[in-house]
Amino acid sequence: MHTVLLVEDERWVRVSLKRIIEKTGMPFQVVHECANGLEALDWLKQHDADVVLTDIRMPVMGGMELARQLQEERPEQDVVIITGHDDFELVQSALRAGVCDYLLKPIEVGDMKTSLQRLQKRLHQRESRPAEAHVERDPAELSAVEQVVRLIKERMPGEITLQEAAAHVHLNASYLSQLFKLQMKTNFVDYVLTLRMEEAKRLLAKTSLRISEIAERLGYTDVSYFSNTYKRTMGQTPSEYRKENQLSAAGPSSAETK
Numbered sequence: 027m028h029t030v031l032l033v034e035d036e037r038w039v040r041v042s043l044k045r046i047i048e049k050t051g052m053p054f055q056v057v058h059e060c061a062n063g064l065e066a067l068d069w070l071k072q073h074d075a076d077v078v079l080t081d082i083r084m085p086v087m088g089g090m091e092l093a094r095q096l097q098e099e100r101p102e103q104d105v106v107i108i109t110g111h112d113d114f115e116l117v118q119s120a121l122r123a124g125v126c127d128y129l130l131k132p133i134e135v136g137d138m139k140t141s142l143q144r145l146q147k148r149l150h151q152r153e154s155r156p157a158e159a160h161v162e163r164d165p166a167e168l169s170a171v172e173q174v175v176r177l178i179k180e181r182m183p184g185e186i187t188l189q190e191a192a193a194h195v196h197l198n199a200s201y202l203s204q205l206f207k208l209q210m211k212t213n214f215v216d217y218v219l220t221l222r223m224e225e226a227k228r229l230l231a232k233t234s235l236r237i238s239e240i241a242e243r244l245g246y247t248d249v250s251y252f253s254n255t256y257k258r259t260m261g262q263t264p265s266e267y268r269k270e271n272q273l274s275a276a277g278p279s280s281a282e283t284k
Contacts, residue, residue, distance in 0.1 A: 027053050027054070027055050028053055028054045028055070028076040028077065028145070028146065028149060029054075029055060029057045029074070029075045029076045029077070030047065030054050030055060030056045030057065030075060030076065030077045030078075030079055031056075031057065031058050031059075031060065031066060031069065031070070031075035031077070031078045031079070032044065032056045032058070032059045032060070032079050032080075033059075033060045033061075033062070033063060033065075033066045033078060033079065033080035033081065033084070033089065033092065034059070034061070034080070034081045034084070034108070035061045035062055035081065035084040035085055039081070040059050043056075043079070043108075043133070044056050046133060046134075046135055046138050047138060047142070049135045049138075050135055050138050050139035050142055051139075052139060052142040052143065052146065053146070054076075054077065054142050054145075054146075057073075057075060058073065058075070061084070061085075062084045062085055062086040062087050062088075063080065063084060063086070063087030063088060063089060063091055063092030063095070064086050064087040064229075064233055064235075065086075066078065066080065066092055067087075067092065067095055067096075067099075070096075070100065070103075071180070076104065076145075076149055077104045077105075077106060077145055078092070078096065078103060078104070078105045078106070079106045079108065080092055080093070080105065080106070080107060080108065081107075081108045081109075082107050082108060082109040082116075082120075083109075085234060086233045086234050086235055087232060087233045087234075089107050089108070089109075090107070090119065090120065090123055091232050092105075093105045093107065093120065093123040093124050093125050094123045094124070095232075096124060097123060097124030101124070102152070103124075104126050104145060104148060104149070105123075105124060105125045105126060106125065106126065106127045106128065106129060106141060106145070107120050107125045107127075107128040107129070108128070108129050108131065108133065109128060109129075109130060109131065110130070110131040111130075126144075126145070126148065127141050127144060127145065129141055169209075170195040170197055170202065170205060171205055171206055171209045171210065173194065173195050174191045174194070174195060174202065174206065174214075175210075177191060177194055178191070178217070178218055178221060179221070182221055182222070182225055183222065183225045183229075183243050183244045183245070184244075184245050185218070185222070185244075185245040186218060188202065188203060188214045188215070191214070202214070219255075219259060220259070222244050222245075223255070223256060223259045223260055225244060226240055226244055226252075226256055226264065227260065227267065229243070230264055230267050230268045230271070230272065231267070231268070231271040231272055232272075234272075237249060237252075237253070237264045237265065237268075240252075240264070241253075252264075253265075
């Protein structure tokens with residue numbers, strides 16, 4: 027049974043799509059549902075799905091931006107876009123974003139079945155490919171700093187302390203601090219801060235989350251402190267960056283202007 031992550035902001039549409047998938051009789055099952063692209067990215071950090079089936083227009087983050095992010099982070103992820111417009115330029119953009127198929131609303135059982143048959147063929151071809159010579163190293167074989175970097179990225183967008191990282195790799199915090207700076211050419215705190223601010227920059231540009239919501243998501247309880255930290259690190263306030271860089275694909279922005 028192949029697994030499907032369903033991304034759609036309207037619950038009744040998700041219910042309808044699940045029924046349509048079931049009616050096709052194809053070996054595909056919805057294992058999780060998300061209301062927008064950002065939720066989907068968060069879920070995929072800890073889970074896997076053979077196929078991401080996503081609407082193109084959603085609040086916070088739409089399907090096209092989700093596909094672009096997945097192309098960068100998970101290039102082999104199969105993505106199917108659902109759209110209400112049979113637009114050639116839209117289809118071209120979707121293909122460039124790594125989308126492998128698209129479905130036009132209203133979706134009929136036959137259309138869904140045809141798409142799933144194509145997906146099944148892709149998945150089978152991928153599974154039958156010879157195993158690559160390179161095999162990812164077991165985490166136990168990674169150096170302490172590599173393990174710490176991996177841990178920091180897994181914890182994003184949350185916060186992690188040097189003490190927590192040291193405990194994770196069974197090292198003294200002071201020793202880890204020196205080792206980290208030696209290998210990464212920056213200290214632990216600055217590295218974590220930079221990653222958090224880069225995540226803030228991504229959320230400001232590619233979602234319609236309010237600045238207070240982004241601050242909370244990154245572990246900041248005081249939005250003013252977050253804004254000051256962002257300005258000190260990035261050279262401009264979150265509002266200034268958003269005005270210059272926010273994409274329209276995420277839908278109308280509800281960004282704070284303060």
